[in-house]
Amino acid sequence: MIKAGLPEDVNTKPRQDAALPPLELSSVSYSYGSRKVLDDVSFSIEAGRFAVLLGLNGAGKTTLFSLISHLFSPQTGTIRIFGHDIRRKAGSALRRLGIVFQARTLDLDLTVQQNLAYHASLHGIGSGAARDRIRELLASIDMEDRLHDKARSLSGGQMRRVEIVRALLHRPSLLLLDEATVGLDIKSRAAILADIRQLVAQEGISVLWATHLIDEVNQADQIVVLDAGKVVADGAVTEVIQQTGSATLHQAFSRLTGIVDIRGGGTRP
Numbered sequence: 370m371i372k373a374g375l376p377e378d379v380n381t382k383p384r385q386d387a388a389l390p391p392l393e394l395s396s397v398s399y400s401y402g403s404r405k406v407l408d409d410v411s412f413s414i415e416a417g418r419f420a421v422l423l424g425l426n427g428a429g430k431t432t433l434f435s436l437i438s439h440l441f442s443p444q445t446g447t448i449r450i451f452g453h454d455i456r457r458k459a460g461s462a463l464r465r466l467g468i469v470f471q472a473r474t475l476d477l478d479l480t481v482q483q484n485l486a487y488h489a490s491l492h493g494i495g496s497g498a499a500r501d502r503i504r505e506l507l508a509s510i511d512m513e514d515r516l517h518d519k520a521r522s523l524s525g526g527q528m529r530r531v532e533i534v535r536a537l538l539h540r541p542s543l544l545l546l547d548e549a550t551v552g553l554d555i556k557s558r559a560a561i562l563a564d565i566r567q568l569v570a571q572e573g574i575s576v577l578w579a580t581h582l583i584d585e586v587n588q589a590d591q592i593v594v595l596d597a598g599k600v601v602a603d604g605a606v607t608e609v610i611q612q613t614g615s616a617t618l619h620q621a622f623s624r625l626t627g628i629v630d631i632r633g634g635g636t637r638p
């Protein structure tokens with residue numbers, strides 16, 4: 370089990386943050402050159418929710434994460450994290466955010482401890498506090514014994530879990546994961562999902578989990594379906610099934626995205 374917690378600055382202003390949505394997007398659009406890949410995207414997630422951003426490859430999930438994490442700026446619209454506009458109050462917004470990108474980003478030649486300590490120092494966490502936090506988080510996923518192993522000696526699932534630990538070092542209140550289980554076997558995928566769900570339940574952290582895999586959605590509190598850059602559904606799983614007049618989420622997703630058969634992932638015909 371991974372343990373998170375509230376960020377230090379959130380601890381000093383709990384009422385302010387508690388009253389505001391962890392994530393709120395209003396009319397966000399983004400184009401690469403003349404090609405619009407996000408079109409008037411609006412949705413919000415509530416505190417303590419496990420929300421899934423579901424979309425086929427190319428739907429715009431990674432671009433949306435790049436905007437939320439302030440790698441790019443939206444050409445129109447606003448993004449707020451606990452009420453902090455990502456453009457105008459980037460520091461306050463980003464302090465509350467942890468992110469696990471789709472691409473593997475551990476330095477393979479460094480040990481687990483070195484990878485994590487470097488990231489902790491980027492967040493201004495002192496070496497003693499970082500050492501304690503790293504041990505606490507690694508113990509919670511039963512990986513304490515891998516502390517001094519080179520990252521390259523870990524399995525794909527273990528690397529991913531270290532990346533999740535890294536994203537939690539500074540105690541974010543909102544965690545974004547972009548296709549976190551890509552390339553992992555079914556056991557590792559299930560274990561990572563279970564850790565994340567536990568985190569939401571026990572620590573009150575909010576999660577936005579981007580995936581194209583419907584079997585990762587079933588226990589979500591909320592799903593936002595993105596298709597070709599537009600939000601085509603947003604709500605609880607049962608609501609989305611009902612709204613589309615479907616019997617199952619697979620059928621709802623097929624109807625919303627116009628694909629023929631999405632079992633096992635799905636691509637456009």
Ligand SMILES: Nc1ncnc2c1ncn2[C@@H]1O[C@H](COP(=O)(O)OP(=O)(O)OP(=O)(O)O)[C@@H](O)[C@H]1O
Nearest residue numbers: 401406424425426427428429430431432433548581
């Ligand atoms: N740097 C870029 N320049 C031009 N077009 C891009 C760039 N990055 C992404 N795109 C295009 O934007 C669209 C959305 O891509 P994005 O990676 O955001 O989708 P995604 O839902 O994350 O897909 P995947 O699951 O395959 O990563 C795609 O059509 C993609 O080709």
